[in-house]
Amino acid sequence: MFQTLKNDFQICEEIGRGRFGTVYRCFSPATGESYACKSIDKNLLIDSTDRECLDKEPKILQLLSGNPNILHLYKVYEDDDFLHMVTDFCPNSDLYERVSSGSLSESAAAAILIQLVSAISYCHHMGVAHRDIKPDNVLFDSENRLKLADFGSAEWFAGCEGRMMSGVVGTPYYVAPEVLMGKEYNEKVDVWSVGVILYIMLSGVPPFYGETPTETFQAVLRGNLRFPTRNFRSVSSEAKDLLRKMICKDVSRRFSAEQVLSKLNFSDFHIPLF
Template sequence: MIGSTVSHYRILDRLGGGGMGVVYRAVDLKLDRPVALKFLSSQRGASEEHKRRFIREARAASALDHPNICTVYEIDETPDGALFIAMALCEGETLRDRIARGPLPVGEAVEIAEQIAAGLARAHGRGIVHRDVKPANVIVAPDGRVKLVDFGIAKLSDQSRLTRAGTTVGTAGYMSPEQLHGEELDPRTDVWSLGAVIYEMVTGHSPFEAESETETVKAILRRAQRPMASLRPGVPPALERLVERALAKRLEDRTASMDAMSAELRRLAASLATPSRASDPDRTVVEIPVPLSPPPPLPEPDTREGLHGHTVGPYEILEILGGGGMGVVYKARDTRLARIVALKFLPPELTRDREAKLRFEQEARAASSLDHPNLCTILEMGEASDGRLYIAMPCYDGETLRRRLERGPLPVEEAVDVALQIARGLAKAHRNGIIHRDVKPANLIITSDGVVKILDFGLAKLAGSAAISRSGSSAGTPAYMAPEQARGDEVDPRADLWSLGVVLYEMLTGRRPFRGEREQAVIYSILHENAQPLRELRPEAPPELARIVERLMAKAPEDRYSTVDEAIADLRTLQGG
């Protein structure tokens, strides 16, 4: 298959394979991004049970959106009937390969375990048991971030079992006693497997090592594991106890839930003075939400009704969510993966506008190249039968920052936290040569668990490429534009820093720093006037916070922070972290 094109993916090389599939590295020709394609192992004549299990993997994984779980983009089928899943390409090495070089430092092992636990806790919260947690299914990136892959034998708790009673599916050395017995499973099965993985990371040995698989099974069912400290002197007693509870043979004696295990790992990491990536704000969950209340009416009635009730590609359009200058967003159902998504369409009146289409494609390419918890995940880009382009994104609960601000200014601590999350997302974009150019409350989402997401890279400009908009024109929202952007000059990442400052000012005061009845009046104010000092409107704001806002909104780019990372450092110092 190497060198061939399947759907809109060009296959580059083989990455590996397992019992349920063969994985290839490929490039998405629509979005110009690297992906991993997993094909059903048997290309022809695969049993219906294998096909159903393969589809179940896609459905299970696509229902999850978490920094420690590999993102599933879509599922499709080749002309000869081979099913495949398109997934994010997770860079790094498997935990199995990492352990092959020797036991891990205890702090590193705890950090990796905490990230695995965080991902599994999200899966369990959605009723999904992985059932095959093992080092080969854990990817560790060069920066230490962990991704859990291969939900190929995941079991949705509300689905009937696909395997026959008394059969087992999994990898023997990491299977719990109840799994080996072929009994009904619950999330505590994954607790056992994670305990076995931690044991192996710390000692370099499986807790139930034996000369054959049969002997391994007997050991799991009948004998206790050797204490880790007997193989690795100096193992913290708290970690020993954690693993011992995870490997309890009876379900009722085991750690009660993955949430509980995750909390225990966090406490252990703190006692070891190990920074926790799983609880780091950089690792917040990637989401794009459904508004909590109906969106304001759109000016084009035909747009509101135009796609409701229709099917576009694999998507059933359910309702409209909202819209802006560059797109209209619908709630839809992905019929392939049985998940709810958000579809953003180019407005009908702009369908024949080549520049608008190019900018819309630029949004998809820019956003899809980014993988960060504070940025929206792009699942795919397509084109409707009438020529309108669309982007498919995840769809989750939450509200825009604009809607939140309608209830008044934010508490100082919350405003600083929101600004930090925005800044972290922008830092990722800037490191990839991407400038957002339209950072504003309407493009920022606060999810139900307090996570901030940056949406709408429709005006993003890839640094180093020719600008799509005409020279002298400015694309963005006037109230949040940097002076150089308002003048139509070339911009760099410091334009986003200005916009961040304006948003932070508005979060703290409840009003925009530069106002006017008309757009030109707003732009004049941005170019020639100073904002009212922050502490005159919010006296309890710390002086250092006022200085940060003032520096972000400096008229001259050279007087601002030179990078968003500098602003992050000051905000974290202010936050006490």
């Protein structure tokens, strides 16, 4: 492992593993704090797209580091074979683990949602679309503060007014229909994904699903949003109205992240603010 990294940090236990590398907890004797170190093996990168994502992620994280709900990048170490990114350490269970055991109360879901939308609104203000928002990428630090992570699929859309993006990027259940249709799209794909997460937090089930990824994609493309009584009996009409505005197949009518944030700040249902 990169010697300069070892000089600055004590590398501790493995805490995660992905396609291209491993995440470790590391400890800084200088600060007395734990961090996460994402070590990516460049030899595992398959094509130019993978290499472009690798090059882009630390730059995007550095740009977005001013937001408290986005994973903070502290240091980058790189040699010919590896890229190491030292970030916030998030020891608490991620959102995937939290929703796997069932739905959340409306107030608990709202407390998570307002932090997540704050992060997305900031990304969009800075000209960045995340493009792969899912519960696995929503982490929580030692103070239970939400941290949006994994910007490997993120894309710039700033610098050119009305610039659209392309490419099928995302994860079944959470990807927006315009992405699956192969159309050009804008940053509102993130709002769709967050809407799906809100639906799952409130009901315990995804709004669109199938037995296979193909069946799931077909359900997403149909976009028939329903609120089964057995899952939504205790969910307020205000929350369901917000879901309709976020999981809206018509992009022109879908809320922006800023509109969602405004709705949350001035809504009728109780939201603990951070």
